[in-house]
Amino acid sequence: MDLAAPPSQLPDSLRLRRHLHIGGQWTSPADADLIDVENPSTGERVGQVPAGTAADVDRAVAAARAAFPAWSATTPAERSAHLDRLHTALTARADDLARTIAVELGAPLKLATRVQVGLPLTVLRDHVALAADAPVEESIGNSLVVREPIGVVAAITPWNYPLHQVMAKLAPAVAAGCTVVLKPSELTPLTAYLLFDAVSEAGLPPGVLNLVPGTGPVVGEALAGHPDVDLVSFTGSTATGARIMRLAADRIARVALELGGKSANVILPDADLATAVKVGVGNALLNSGQTCTAWTRMLVHRDRYDEALHLITAAVAGYRLGDPFDPTTRLGPLVSAAQAERVRGHIDRALADGARLVVGGPDAPVPARGHFVAPTVFADVHPDSALAQEEVFGPVLAVIPFDDTDEAVAIANNSKYGLAGAVWSADTDAALAVARRLRTGAVDINGAPFNPLAPFGGYKQSGLGRELGVHGLAEFCELKAIQR
Ligand code: NAD
Numbered sequence: 001m002d003l004a005a006p007p008s009q010l011p012d013s014l015r016l017r018r019h020l021h022i023g024g025q026w027t028s029p030a031d032a033d034l035i036d037v038e039n040p041s042t043g044e045r046v047g048q049v050p051a052g053t054a055a056d057v058d059r060a061v062a063a064a065r066a067a068f069p070a071w072s073a074t075t076p077a078e079r080s081a082h083l084d085r086l087h088t089a090l091t092a093r094a095d096d097l098a099r100t101i102a103v104e105l106g107a108p109l110k111l112a113t114r115v116q117v118g119l120p121l122t123v124l125r126d127h128v129a130l131a132a133d134a135p136v137e138e139s140i141g142n143s144l145v146v147r148e149p150i151g152v153v154a155a156i157t158p159w160n161y162p163l164h165q166v167m168a169k170l171a172p173a174v175a176a177g178c179t180v181v182l183k184p185s186e187l188t189p190l191t192a193y194l195l196f197d198a199v200s201e202a203g204l205p206p207g208v209l210n211l212v213p214g215t216g217p218v219v220g221e222a223l224a225g226h227p228d229v230d231l232v233s234f235t236g237s238t239a240t241g242a243r244i245m246r247l248a249a250d251r252i253a254r255v256a257l258e259l260g261g262k263s264a265n266v267i268l269p270d271a272d273l274a275t276a277v278k279v280g281v282g283n284a285l286l287n288s289g290q291t292c293t294a295w296t297r298m299l300v301h302r303d304r305y306d307e308a309l310h311l312i313t314a315a316v317a318g319y320r321l322g323d324p325f326d327p328t329t330r331l332g333p334l335v336s337a338a339q340a341e342r343v344r345g346h347i348d349r350a351l352a353d354g355a356r357l358v359v360g361g362p363d364a365p366v367p368a369r370g371h372f373v374a375p376t377v378f379a380d381v382h383p384d385s386a387l388a389q390e391e392v393f394g395p396v397l398a399v400i401p402f403d404d405t406d407e408a409v410a411i412a413n414n415s416k417y418g419l420a421g422a423v424w425s426a427d428t429d430a431a432l433a434v435a436r437r438l439r440t441g442a443v444d445i446n447g448a449p450f451n452p453l454a455p456f457g458g459y460k461q462s463g464l465g466r467e468l469g470v471h472g473l474a475e476f477c478e479l480k481a482i483q484r
Pocket of ligand 1: 156244393462
């Protein structure tokens with residue numbers, strides 16, 4: 001079999017992974033079917049993993065169930081020590097992880113290193129402390145209120161941040177005393193294999209963390225509908241999230257859903273426009289626009305609209321498309337041919353709907369090989385149009401003018417989503433007042449940094465529940481009231 005990508009990019013040990021990780025062992029799947037893993041920068045196959053089945057899911061859930069009584073009885077300090085060992089084992093693999101993500105996702109190596117790997121390592125380190133220190137009991141009147149681990153967790157994750165989306169579930173689940181079966185995205189499973197190499201090395205008790213790769217309709221549905229799964233923690237599209245709720249509904253299983261977004265970046269007239277545009281464009285294009293929190297609608301006061309469009313054009317010109325391993329590359333390809341095709345469809349639709357193309361578009365040059373789409377900006381986008389309403393999940397920015405703050409808030413809230421957002425103003429009190437009016441799970445004022453200890457999640461169709469920090473930990477717990 002011909003597997004492309006030089007060993008300097010993808011470790012040979014990752015190319016052919018024929019096993020699942022169940023009950024602390026690398027074990028053969030029930031079927032011999034394999035899933036090809038592609039390098040989206042070249043379109044070449046670079047690896048293969050098993051296509052798990054419902055029988056594999058049964059085995060993995062049984063292992064997680066068997067491990068639960070002993071694991072849930074460990075002390076917070078013991079669980080913290082396990083997470084600390086996992087952090088050490090994963091840190092030792094940081095370079096391999098970054099190169100693997102650059103290959104199977106197409107993320108530029110610098111982004112893969114700093115964000116795709118750096119952030120989940122921070123999240124894991126935070127959970128070493130959270131596992132040990134987060135309060136598990138409180139007194140309310142004559143009640144002792146106890147937090148207990150929820151049980152067996154099915155973690156189903158997307159491809160866009162293949163390590164972070166997994167870590168945002170695994171770390172709190174382990175910290176809380178739950179056991180887990182992970183199904184990573186079929187597009188980026190190699191990263192999860194490296195993680196489970198670290199899990200093996202860290203010596204977590206058998207069955208606490210299990211890995212079953214495979215497709216959504218087979219492994220994902222078997223997990224979401226499994227009678228012995230207590231919580232389905234899902235990150236992905238809103239359509240799949242709705243399907244998972246239905247599968248979990250019959251047995252009233254808990255669901256935690258991190259879904260899509262169409263976040264607004266509100267630039268008030270007194271803002272530092274150069275900074276607001278530079279950071280706003282960077283946010284919209286991060287990871288080639290394949291970021292759920294991307295500020296894909298830029299709302300600019302009409303007094304500064306033309307000035308903003310000039311600044312946007314100049315900023316986008318600095319985003320060079322290319323090979324993720326070339327240090328001058330700022331944007332990689334989209335993850336797959338299907339994703340690139342979907343994004344091109346959104347661009348064509350926006351043109352047909354009368355939006356004004358400012359940069360990029362269908363005829364802009366892109367590398368000959370790979371699933372590249374040029375960064376594209378539309379101005380005069382109608383707030384009700386498809387481009388302003390639908391998640392594109394590619395490097396496409398919609399710019400919308402407004403005349404006053406009330407109108408800006410109304411446009412920002414005119415969305416079925418509510419995941420993230422931003423406000424820019426020289427007057428931070430005014431910005432805070434606008435932030436409070438946005439129906440969304442997070443708002444950044446004047447480019448304030450991401451806080452991995454703050455609750456992360458969405459209003460409306462952007463999801464249900466929160467990840468990260470103490471609030472994320474609570475998603476993996478039940479509450480018991482003991483009256484005395
Ligand atoms: P997706 O919904 O297609 O797939 C996500 C995961 O669900 C994959 O592992 C997939 O195999 C699985 N899946 C697919 N169909 C399934 C089914 N019927 N039953 C069970 N599992 C199934 O999403 P994607 O294309 O991988 O990711 C992109 C989407 O994820 C975007 O909409 C993006 O906004 C969203 N996302 C949200 C967040 C967040 O935190 N809110 C973060 C990242 C991505």
